[in-house]
Amino acid sequence: METTVLNIKNLNAFYGESQALFDVNMEIYRKNVTAIMGPSGCGKSTLIRTVNRMHELTPHAYITGNLILDGEELTKLHTVLLRQKIGMVFQRPNPFPTMTIFENVIAGYKLNGIRKSKNELHQIAEESLNKSALWDEVKDKLFKKGTFLSGGQQQRLCIARALAMKPEILLLDEPTSALDPIASEKIEELILDLRKDVTMMLVTHNTAQAARVSDYTAFMYLGKLVEYGKTKKLFTNPDDKRTEEYLIGKFG
Numbered sequence: 001m002e003t004t005v006l007n008i009k010n011l012n013a014f015y016g017e018s019q020a021l022f023d024v025n026m027e028i029y030r031k032n033v034t035a036i037m038g039p040s041g042c043g044k045s046t047l048i049r050t051v052n053r054m055h056e057l058t059p060h061a062y063i064t065g066n067l068i069l070d071g072e073e074l075t076k077l078h079t080v081l082l083r084q085k086i087g088m089v090f091q092r093p094n095p096f097p098t099m100t101i102f103e104n105v106i107a108g109y110k111l112n113g114i115r116k117s118k119n120e121l122h123q124i125a126e127e128s129l130n131k132s133a134l135w136d137e138v139k140d141k142l143f144k145k146g147t148f149l150s151g152g153q154q155q156r157l158c159i160a161r162a163l164a165m166k167p168e169i170l171l172l173d174e175p176t177s178a179l180d181p182i183a184s185e186k187i188e189e190l191i192l193d194l195r196k197d198v199t200m201m202l203v204t205h206n207t208a209q210a211a212r213v214s215d216y217t218a219f220m221y222l223g224k225l226v227e228y229g230k231t232k233k234l235f236t237n238p239d240d241k242r243t244e245e246y247l248i249g250k251f252g
Contacts, residue, residue, distance in 0.1 A: 002029040005168060005199050006051065011065035013046050013055055013223075020046045024065075024225045026218060028169070033191060033200045035214035035231065037207060039251060043223040044203040048171045051201065052086040053079055069168065080112055087162030088171040092178045093154030095146030095161075102142040104157055105129060108165045124164050131197065132160035133190050152183025156190065163198070170194070172202045176209070188213050207247055211235050219243045 006028035013021035021043045028034050036044045049055040050063050053074065067074040074082060095104045105125040109116055116124070125142070129135040134156045138149070146157050155175060162170055172191070176184035191200060191213045204210050210217050211231060218228040219240070227234060227243045238244045245251060 002032065004028065005030040005070060007066070007068040008051075009066040009068070011047075011050060011063060011067065013043070013050055013063045014061065015058060016060035020223050021050070021063075022223045026225060026228050028199060028201060029216065030199050031195060031197070032215040033195055033202055033213055034216045034218065035202045035204055035210035036218045036220060037204055037210045038220035038226075038246065040205065042220040044205075044220055045173055046223075047220070048088075048173060048201050048203055051169070052083055052088050052171060054088070084108065084112070084165045085168045086171060087165060087167035087169070089155070089158050089162055089173065089175050091174045093151055093158055095149070095154050095157050097145070097147050099146060100143045101129075101138050101146045101149070101157060104146045105160050105164050107161055125160075128160040128164040129157075131163050131194065132156045133186065133193070134160055150183070152179050152186055155179060155183070155187060159187075159190065159194075163194075167198060169199045169201060172200060174203050174205065177205070184209075207235075219246060221246070 004027040008024055008026045011021055011024040012019060024047065036047060038044055046055060051067060055061050055063060069085060096107060099107065102125050105128050106121045109121065126135060129138060134153060137153060146154060149157060176187050179187065188209065194200065202214060214231045216229065217231045217234045219226045221242055227238060227240045234243065235247065
């Protein structure tokens with residue numbers, strides 16, 4: 001039986017007067033990949049930005065409703081602790097430009113003042129780079145700048161940086177949209193491999209990608225959650241006509 005790691009209840013999100021999410025209810029299951037798909041501007045990115053509370057960094061932005069992680073209300077957690085529990089990888093690879101590959105991976109520890117011995121930090125870096133399928137490519141270049149890597153490698157470095165904090169959930173906001181097909185395929189393989197260690201929420205406009213890598217899929221339209229369920233069922237026998245029309249490319 002699936003266990004719930006994150007419970008989203010009656011979630012509404014606002015940018016000042018403008019409402020971006022309307023009464024979203026969904027459960028995110030542990031060690032599964034949940035794809036969130038829908039046309040541009042439907043609220044996909046806003047949804048995951050509420051989960052790590054990046055949404056509230058926008059002036060006049062706020063939410064109502066509940067986000068419950070392992071029984072704890074997310075809005076009551078200190079943001080430093082919250083962002084250790086919930087990692088995020090963005091559309092464009094964003095390694096810290098002044099830092100080496102090694103420094104990038106352990107950046108979360110340094111930035112949050114978490115003290116670890118040199119040996120522990122090396123172990124964390126190696127483990128995280130292994131998990132992100134990058135270790136063999138960079139083990140001899142750990143003290144070179146992360147920006148020297150290719151786009152796909154930089155994105156895997158950002159995944160390693162997020163994994164280094166041992167998050168409960170990893171948020172992926174269209175992580176392959178800026179990459180070429182070969183680099184994208186590597187990221188997809190990585191997502192499938194990481195599923196045994198971490199719960200993932202993947203925003204994607206690519207329906208084929210959602211079908212390939214996710215266990216559950218949510219379809220969003222105009223800020224509302226139209227349909228949510230097991231990926232196979234949603235793709236082969238959707239309950240809502242709008243889901244079917246989106247999947248066959250009638251709009252998007």
